[in-house]
Amino acid sequence: AGEKKIGVEKLSQLQTDARVTEERNLPQIERNTKQQHSLENILHIYDELKEVENSRLQIKRNFDSSSQNVLRIQQTLNEKKHDLEQVLGLLAQLENAGDLAVNEAQRLLVEQRKRKPLLTDIESQIKNLSEQEKKLSALKDSILRAQMAAHEAEGKHYQLNGAFLSGQAGLLAQEMRKELQTKPETVCPVCGTKHTAADTDAFARWCEDIPTREQVDAAFAAWNAAREQETALKNKYSDQKAAYDNSLQTLLTHSSELLGVSDKDTLWQRTALQLAHQRCDAAIAGYESDYKKAVDDRQKKNNAVQEKMRLEQETERLSTALSLAQEQMQKVSGQKSAADARADEKRRELAGWPAAKQEALAIIADLKKKTEALQEQTDHAKTLYTDYQKKLENIEGRLTNAEAEKLSAVEKVHKAKLDYEAGLVRYGFDNDDVYRSAKSPDGRLLEPDELDRWIRNADRTISDHTMNCLELSTKIKQLEKETINCVKTDLHECKEKIRLMEQNLQAMRNRDKELDAQLRINTTAYKNISIYLKERKRYLAAAEKLKPLSDTANGNYTFSRYVLSGFFRRIIDQANIHLDVMTDGEYSLVPKETGDGRRSVGLDLKIYNSITHQERETASLSGGQLFEASLSLALGLSDIVQMESSSTIQIDSMFIDEGFGSLDISRLDKAIEVLKHLSAGKRQIGIISHVSRLDECLPKKIHVIKRADGRGSEIRIETDE
Structure with a gap:
């Protein structure tokens, strides 16, 4: 102090x-x-x-x-x-220079450059069509030769077949000769004609030079082959002619657009084409110069604009x-x-x-x-x-500080005493003597820190068990939520379904075995039926050869009908020559092999279209097509009659009454061309018609004019001479 x-x-x-x-x-x-x-x-x-x-x-x-x-x-x-x-x-x-001028010059140049290959293509098409014309001409010659060959084969077949049938009649004649030796007269089983002993010599002549069936079949096969060859050539000609016509029409269309020439003969001279080539080359050169100048001017203008x-x-x-x-x-x-x-x-x-x-x-x-x-x-x-x-x-x-430390030490001693007493109470000891009586497992007194560890371990074990219980409780609640909407499965019902499914499976396996056995049986039957069908086909082929003779012998197909059917086929072939010209090879007549119950067997017709390669009934023909077919048949009939009769019968005149009004211009021209060809010889053809086009084409005409007063008609004859 x-x-x-x-x-x-x-x-x-x-x-x-x-x-x-x-x-x-x-x-x-x-x-x-x-x-x-x-x-x-x-x-x-x-x-x-x-x-x-x-x-x-x-x-x-x-x-x-x-x-x-x-x-x-x-x-x-x-x-x-x-x-x-x-x-x-x-x-x-350079006011007028620019993209418009360049585009215009370029357009003109491109048009001329496109025109050049088109002109070249026209020239190439002309050459191609010329070659096609040569091929079509050669194909026409081949068709004529094939027709001649078919006619020769047909004649040979009819000659052999007639001799063969006559021989069959000769066999019948031998039988009738034998009957006449015992009877005064006998009746022909085919035609029902009565014969007497005077006919015996005639019966003997019928038995001479009888051809065999093989010879007749070979002649028929040769005839069929010739007809097939003729049909194939006609189909080929029709296809090539259609392609030629389409190409020609396309060429004439292009020629009309590019050259102003729509006539084939003028185009074939190639004068206009050469002139068009020269003009096109000159135009291309001029347009190239114009285009180059336009591009240069445009570039100059663009540069000037940019510079401006x-x-x-x-x-x-x-x-x-x-x-x-x-x-x-x-x-x-x-x-x-x-x-x-x-x-x-x-x-x-x-x-x-x-x-x-x-x-x-x-x-x-x-x-x-x-x-x-x-x-x-x-x-x-x-x-x-x-x-x-x-x-x-x-x-x-x-x-x-010294005074404060003194007071702190006193307070720490007092607090330690209070903490010790509180610890005794917290760990369950009533007083100090009870605490010291607590011993460890080995007999020694547990120290406070050891006692604390033991208590902590016990608390930890209790806490772990508590956590496991909480986790199990949470899982149980979760599983209850997941199964709340689930339906309990009836195990007995499931077992019953499994049993039924096993029964069905066994039944299906049994059915599979049955089907397999049936399949083996059907396979064997199929093989046998295939063998039988092959045999049946062979027998039917043999029966087809014997059927004409059987029909003749049974009276179902008379001998005269058989002969007429042969002539009818020849008439059809001759008629097709004229119909081919009138229809440009599009249509041809074919004989109908079987009857329909109302018409005579072997004398019916169908129409064959070489473009669609299909046959159709004559009833489906238009008026013009029907007239062409009828005219062809009439001309074919006249040709065959003159061929067969040689000089005995001459058909020098023919009249055609109407029918031309149903034809269009091109078809009418074709029909007139055929008639002119026929009239170029010795035949005279008369046409009765009101078509004005015929009035222009016929050199000699007889006009029948009704009088104004209605009293009869007047006749006026005109000739070109």
């Missing part, structure tokens, strides 16, 4: 010394600081004055540069304006730059005047102060030294007082 009192007295003396020192030095420090601040406040004026002087020099240089820049821009601008005037003059000359745009942009940029440069020069001039004014103002502000900044800085440095020395004295006195005050406070703090 005594030391504390001495310290307080010394601290008071130090405080008094510090206050006296501060009172003595503070006024001088304030005067020095004020003068220093005044000088520091004007230091920036020195810097500003220097900056203004430098700015004045830079502004002068900028003004000179701006003046030169204005002169340079003005000169460049005048040059660009002159160039722009020249470009505008060029654009005026560039010059306009450059002129605009230079005009803008000139305006900016003039504005900049005026602005720099204003900046120069302002800089001069600021420099004069700064000089006035430094009046009464050192002339140079260095002198002001030296005065500021001296004042700083003096002020720092005075401040140092004052601070030293204050430091002595402050340090001693801290030492005194430190001593007081240690005393306070």
